[in-house]
Amino acid sequence: AQSVAQPEDQVNVAEGNPLTVKCTYSVSGNPYLFWYVQYPNRGLQFLLKYITGDNLVKGSYGFEAEFNKSQTSFHLKKPSALVSDSALYFCAVRVKDSNYQLIWGAGTKLIIKP
Amino acid sequence: SQTIHQWPATLVQPVGSPLSLECTVEGTSNPNLYWYRQAAGRGLQLLFYSVGIGQISSEVPQNLSASRPQDRQFILSSKKLLLSDSGFYLCAWSVPPAYEQYFGPGTRLTVT
Numbered sequence: 003a004q005s006v007a008q009p010e011d012q013v014n015v016a017e018g019n020p021l022t023v024k025c026t027y028s029v030s031g032n033p034y035l036f037w038y039v040q041y042p043n044r045g046l047q048f049l050l051k052y053i054t055g056d057n058l059v060k061g062s063y064g065f066e067a068e069f070n071k072s073q074t075s076f077h078l079k080k081p082s083a084l085v086s087d088s089a090l091y092f093c094a095v096r097v098k099d100s101n102y103q104l105i106w107g108a109g110t111k112l113i114i115k116p
Numbered sequence: 117s118q119t120i121h122q123w124p125a126t127l128v129q130p131v132g133s134p135l136s137l138e139c140t141v142e143g144t145s146n147p148n149l150y151w152y153r154q155a156a157g158r159g160l161q162l163l164f165y166s167v168g169i170g171q172i173s174s175e176v177p178q179n180l181s182a183s184r185p186q187d188r189q190f191i192l193s194s195k196k197l198l199l200s201d202s203g204f205y206l207c208a209w210s211v212p213p214a215y216e217q218y219f220g221p222g223t224r225l226t227v228t
Contacts, residue, residue, distance in 0.1 A: 034215050036215070036216055038219075043204075043222070043224065044221060044222065045206055045208075045219035045220050045221045045222050046160075046206070046208075046219040047219070048216050048217070048218060051215075051216055090158075092160070096215045102148050102167075102210055102212055102215055103162065103165065104215065104217060106159065106160045108158060108159045109158050109159060
């Protein structure tokens with residue numbers, strides 16, 4: 003069965019420090035992986051995706067994600083956190099052989115403290 | 117550029133009343149359309165998706181229904197709301213072969 007896991011319910015980081023939000027996946031075939039951010043009472047915003055190619059993917063707002071096939075992970079990273087990065091982050095993976103459906107992680111709340 | 121609209125933004129409805137939430141997409145053609153529900157500000161539950169006019173797939177059996185009367189219009193309905201229907205409803209679109217979905221601003225529904 004295909005699945006995606008975000009093992010941390012919440013991540014706390016001091017402003018200016020690097021941040022990592024973890025995501026692991028289980029899929030058959032080549033994974034298509036995505037990261038989204040959600041601010042309170044707003045819709046989700048697409049940050050970045052990995053389809054193929056370079057394992058380090060750069061996205062919006064200075065975020066990047068590293069695809070690691072051997073560890074089946076796709077962790078979201080940022081070198082220097084901002085208070086405004088505080089939000090809910092979702093990892094997603096495509097459902098193979100589907101009508102373009104995504105399977106979503108449970109979400110990780112990121113809190114950046116000044 | 118593409119935009120997606122949802123309305124209303126917030127809604128308070130009594131148990132047993134009907135529901136109609138609307139979603140429209142601009143700037144693209146033949147999109148896939150999706151309805152999600154998000155409870156307690158966390159996980160997303162896919163309710164319905166549509167790959168074309170009149171084509172609706174339901175993911176979760178419940179008292180909700182969806183319709184797609186036009187290419188870029190997606191409607192979520194209920195004849196009689198339950199307390200458990202409360203939540204944050206999100207509409208999204210994608211255009212194959214891309215998988216990434218783009219979300220509307222959402223509708224906060226409270227059933228009292």
